[in-house]
Amino acid sequence: QGQLVQSGAEMKKPGASVKVSCKASGYTFTSKNINWVRQATGQGLEWMGWMNPNSGNTGYAQKFQGRVTMTRNTATSTAYMELSSLTSEDTAIYYCARGLGDYDYVWGTWGQGTLVTVSS
Amino acid sequence: DIQMTQSPSSLSASVGDRVTITCRASQAISTSLGWYQQKPGKAPKLLVYATSRLESGVPYTFSGSGTGTNYTLTITSLQPEDFATYYCQQYYSIPLTFGQGTKVEIK
Numbered sequence: 372q373g374q375l376v377q378s379g380a381e382m383k384k385p386g387a388s389v390k391v392s393c394k395a396s397g398y399t400f401t402s403k404n405i406n407w408v409r410q411a412t413g414q415g416l417e418w419m420g421w422m423n424p425n426s427g428n429t430g431y432a433q434k435f436q437g438r439v440t441m442t443r444n445t446a447t448s449t450a451y452m453e454l455s456s457l458t459s460e461d462t463a464i465y466y467c468a469r470g471l472g473d474y475d476y477v478w479g480t481w482g483q484g485t486l487v488t489v490s491s
Numbered sequence: 492d493i494q495m496t497q498s499p500s501s502l503s504a505s506v507g508d509r510v511t512i513t514c515r516a517s518q519a520i521s522t523s524l525g526w527y528q529q530k531p532g533k534a535p536k537l538l539v540y541a542t543s544r545l546e547s548g549v550p551y552t553f554s555g556s557g558t559g560t561n562y563t564l565t566i567t568s569l570q571p572e573d574f575a576t577y578y579c580q581q582y583y584s585i586p587l588t589f590g591q592g593t594k595v596e597i598k
Contacts, residue, residue: 476582
């Protein structure tokens with residue numbers, strides 16, 4: 372089944388950027404898309420975008436276009452999500468998630484989440 | 492964007508109760524609907540996908556149904572470990588969107 376392990380909590384100032392990592396193990400990293408979902412404290416889930424680890428192709432939610440970049444390192448089986456021009460509205464837990472079987476957008480495996488706090 | 496509206500936003504129930512959560516999409520989503528359970532401090536857990544397919548290891552007390560714009564998650568006999576927040580998610584079209592969540596609390 373595999374697992375995804377994310378990097379630790381981050382604290383950033385407004386205007387800065389943050390880069391969160393998601394290390395895959397127990398399966399072929401390039402075989403399944405990685406998606407990113409975030410959750411503000413006490414709020415619901417918000418999809419940010421997807422990345423194909425094999426091709427590097429990406430697709431971002433309109434809301435994050437121009438501010439988010441999803442990349443990968445196939446040598447280390449690690450996906451990255453970088454979000455720039457941070458504001459307090461970006462304070463949230465960020466999750467990576469992997470598709471289930473033939474379903475790219477049904478997520479059976481999730482990382483543990485990375486808390487990003489944006490504060491001056 | 493497809494809006495997903497869940498109801499109720501919260502409910503109180505007892506162990507052994509039958510619980511039903513509904514999710515309405517702003518347009519037809521062709522059964523491209525999943526349900527997730529989330530407990531405090533944890534990542535969401537997939538329960539149901541393609542409207543009615545149970546993820547491996549999920550108890551048969553959970554079931555999903557629906558068509559068109561209206562979908563339902565049913566827990567036939569609520570267990571202590573089922574107290575959590577539940578989210579529906581459509582994957583019919585980009586951007587993928589979630590319902591606002593239903594918190595199931597102990598009565």
